[in-house]
Amino acid sequence: MVVRTKSRGHTRSTAWTQRLAVAALVLAALNLRPAVTSLGPVLEEARAALGMSATLAGLLTSVPAVCFALVGSAAPRLARRHGPDGVVLAGMAAVTAGLALRPLVANTPVFLTLSGLALAGIAVANVLLPVVVKQRFPARVGMMTGLYSMALNLGASTAAAVTVPLAGAFGGDWRAGLGAWAVLAAVAVPPWLALARDGRRQPVAQPGSEDAAAKAGADVRVARNPVAWALAVYFGLQATSAYVIMGWLPQIFRDSGLSAETAGLLFALTSVLGVPLSFVLAAVAGRLRDQRGVAVLLGAFGLAGYAGLWAAPAAAPWLWAVLLGVANCSFPLALTMIAMRGRDGATVIRLSAFAQSVGYLLSIPGPILVGALYQHTGGWRAPLAFVVCLMLPQIAAGFFAGRDRQI
Structure with missing residues (x-):
């Protein structure tokens, strides 16, 4: 009888921890994009208040890529030392602090620094x-990945759509519209605090599970493998496109004569499409041994969307937003291909770190060049022509990365 009582108690504890983990994952995912997508709809007001040039605004759109490449590469080492739950907890606290403080500053360097903290x-x-x-859902990896991918896109689209109305509710103050997202980040802290205190967490890698020389050799093989480089290039170019959209799409629509509210809604549409599409795309691509066709199709959507913006942004803005929203689903496709190209779990971890770190580094110049071209030419024809040209190597890299190959 005592054993059964303990067993039932353990089952209840496990069930509670699982529910807590689901809530924590969803809340964290909701906060993975508002720091970026909330800024685009009020970028014009922020630039005016901070004295920010278009080139510096382009730099701001590249800050996420810099942080993801440099800070993200340190995450596995931090997790081995402090546990993944504790590191995510610290991350959510940093997001809260950065989002709460950056609207309070009056100059560009500090604004960039606090944005970097959140990122x-x-x-x-x-x-x-x-x-x-x-670790926590080994039998439901696909479903839970799809769930937090949907939450990620929901957070991105909500921040894009609601930031301007939030600012309006506070008398048109863009600072209040940005700072409000710190509240959502703060809500994510308590569940991760509880998970970090949970004694059932496991380390990312068991000490001694791999021989050091073997691990080093595997890392070299990943870095030298053409499939890994195709994935890195594809990841980097799709990230370039995504950050150009997040950083500049509302401004493109506003410069074409549309209102700030309409531009925000159009931008939100590109994100909200990812809520169902990312789940469906990951499920479909995961069932295919070869993802070349999917990568080419998404690239074609991107080419059509950018070409429409280049030709006549105000003629069919909702169509251009839909096309670019579908093209943005190259992100979950990239993650799916990374998982499928690795022959085992350890290889997938190394492949993911390599492809994402190199990819984000490759994505840094794109948004900066877009801002510089916009400032130099005073219009969007040259920047959009540049982005259209980048879609061609993205399609080629996706074609090679999508082949049925494993490392």
């Missing part, structure tokens, strides 16, 4: 959420 928190969570899913 550093997002970077570690970005890398470690798949680890948490694999």
Whole structure:
């Protein structure tokens, strides 16, 4: 009888921890994009208040890539020392602090620094959420990955759509519209605090599970493998496109004569499409041994969307937003291909770190060049022509990365 009581108690404890983990994952995922997508709809007001040039605004759109490449690469080491739950907890705290403080400053360098703090928190969570899913939901990895991918897109689209109305509710103050998202980040802290205190968490890697020389050799093989480089290039180019959209799409629509509210809704549409599509796409691509056709199709959507913006942004803005929203689903496709190209779990971890770190580094110049071209030419024809040209190597890299090959 005593044994059964303990067993029932353990089952209840496990069930409670699982529910807590689901809530924590969803709340963390909701906070992985508002720091970026909330800024686009009020970028014009922020630039005016901070004295920010278009080139510096382009730099701001590249800060996420810098943080994800540099800080994200340190996440596995931090997790081995402190546990993934504790590192994600610290990340959510950093997001809260950065989002709460950056609207209070009056100059560009401090604004960029506090944005970097929030993005550093997002970077570690970005890398470690798949680890948490694999540890706590080993039998439901696909479903839970789809769930937090949907939450990620929901957070992105909501921040894009609601930031301007939030600012309006506070007398048109763009600072209040940005700072409000710190509240959502703060809500994510308590569940991760509880998970970090949970004694059932496991380390990312068991000490001694791999021989050090073997691990080093495997890392070299991943870095030298053409499939890994195809994935890295594909990841980097799709990230370039995504950050151009997040950083500049509302401004493109506003410069074409549309209102700030309409531009925010159009931008939100590109994100909200990812809520169902990311789940469906990951499920479909995961059943295919070869994802080349999917990568090419998504690239074609991107080409059509950017070409429409180049030709006549105000002629069919909702169509251009839909096309670019579908093209943005190259992100879950990239993650799916990374998981499928590795022959085992250890290889997938190394492949993911390599593809994401190199990919984010490759994505840094794109948004900066877009901002510089916009400032130099005074219009969007040259920047959009540049982005259209980048879609071609993205399609080629996706074609090679999508082949049925394993490392």
